[in-house]
Amino acid sequence: MAQQVIGFVGAGNMAASLVGGMIAKGIRPARIWMSDVSEQRLTDLARQHRVHVTARNEEIAERCDVLVLAVKPQLMAEVCAGLKAQFGDRTPLIISIAAGVTVDNLRSWLGDVPVIRTMPNTPALVQAGATGLYAGAGVTEEHRQLASQIMASVGLTFWFEQESELDAVTAVSGSGPAYFFLLMEAMIEAGEQLGLSSHTARQLVLQTAWGAAQLAITSEQAPAALREQVTSPGGTTAAALDVFEKAGLRKLVDDALTAARDRARELAK
Numbered sequence: 001m002a003q004q005v006i007g008f009v010g011a012g013n014m015a016a017s018l019v020g021g022m023i024a025k026g027i028r029p030a031r032i033w034m035s036d037v038s039e040q041r042l043t044d045l046a047r048q049h050r051v052h053v054t055a056r057n058e059e060i061a062e063r064c065d066v067l068v069l070a071v072k073p074q075l076m077a078e079v080c081a082g083l084k085a086q087f088g089d090r091t092p093l094i095i096s097i098a099a100g101v102t103v104d105n106l107r108s109w110l111g112d113v114p115v116i117r118t119m120p121n122t123p124a125l126v127q128a129g130a131t132g133l134y135a136g137a138g139v140t141e142e143h144r145q146l147a148s149q150i151m152a153s154v155g156l157t158f159w160f161e162q163e164s165e166l167d168a169v170t171a172v173s174g175s176g177p178a179y180f181f182l183l184m185e186a187m188i189e190a191g192e193q194l195g196l197s198s199h200t201a202r203q204l205v206l207q208t209a210w211g212a213a214q215l216a217i218t219s220e221q222a223p224a225a226l227r228e229q230v231t232s233p234g235g236t237t238a239a240a241l242d243v244f245e246k247a248g249l250r251k252l253v254d255d256a257l258t259a260a261r262d263r264a265r266e267l268a269k
């Protein structure tokens with residue numbers, strides 16, 4: 001990744017997950033800048049990761065070769081206006097991680113700069129992220145490699161040819177960790193209701209989630225086959241799965257992901 005200086009505009013949850021993962025992977029903190037409106041947030045991140053911080057987004061635009069835009073989609077237009085003024089003759093690579101915000105949106109706010117739209121997820125913090133990427137106009141092979149290297153340092157990367165596919169990626173893997181966390185929460189609560197201590201319920205649920213994911217990733221068999229191997233005919237798993245199926249879990253999941261995809265589309269407007 002040569003020695004490009006990488007700046008994050010917006011130092012919230014997702015930016016911090018990316019930076020934590022990048023540093024753990026060996027990218028020098030001295031090459032990373034972060035800006036935010038929250039001084040406290042910046043102080044905490046500087047202490048934790050030893051990165052450079054600034055309360056001025058403009059400083060990121062002045063200093064960095066790659067700008068990772070990591071503010072909320074609703075703030076992006078305003079933030080981009082402030083950045084554009086600092087570019088001068090330079091054309092830094094822009095990597096957006098914002099849900100819904102399109103390459104056309106970004107180029108209308110930033111001018112004729114190379115833009116790569118991405119959708120990472122918070123497991124980036126532990127190098128177990130999944131990131132979808134889409135290259136807009138003016139993006140060179142070198143830019144693609146740079147974005148790939150940044151995102152690959154925190155997990156798997158997937159390039160897409162159609163920008164609209166990133167809205168589906170947002171619904172599946174961008175928001176996806178929250179769905180699994182919700183299921184973990186519900187299983188821990190149910191375990192407590194069944195008489196387990198809260199500590200034990202939590203440990204059992206987390207180890208089971210981790211074990212199931214590891215098994216599914218390393219096995220050549222599909223999740224459906226792995227599920228069947230747990231399910232003895234007339235047994236306990238069948239009793240539980242019957243409750244899920246009768247309550248329409250599959251349709252619920254389909255509806256939920258469609259709602260996330262539709263929300264991503266709305267955010268572009």
Ligand SMILES: NC(=O)C1=CN([C@@H]2O[C@H](COP(=O)(O)OP(=O)(O)OC[C@H]3O[C@@H](n4cnc5c(N)ncnc54)[C@H](O)[C@@H]3O)[C@@H](O)[C@H]2O)C=CC1
Nearest residue numbers: 010011012013014036037070071072073097098099120121
């Ligand atoms: N949280 C997640 O799991 C994921 C989030 N994203 C995207 O990442 C972006 C950020 O989301 P989160 O990190 O979840 O939000 P967040 O609210 O944790 O972070 C946003 C940060 O931007 C800062 N900020 C607000 N106004 C600013 C300004 N004018 N200049 C600089 N910084 C400013 C806030 O103080 C905050 O620290 C969003 O666009 C979201 O769509 C993408 C993938 C996953």
Ligand SMILES: O=C(O)[C@@H]1CCC=N1
Nearest residue numbers: 098099170174175176
């Ligand atoms: O909830 C959101 O809008 C962001 C995008 C994907 C995950 N978090």
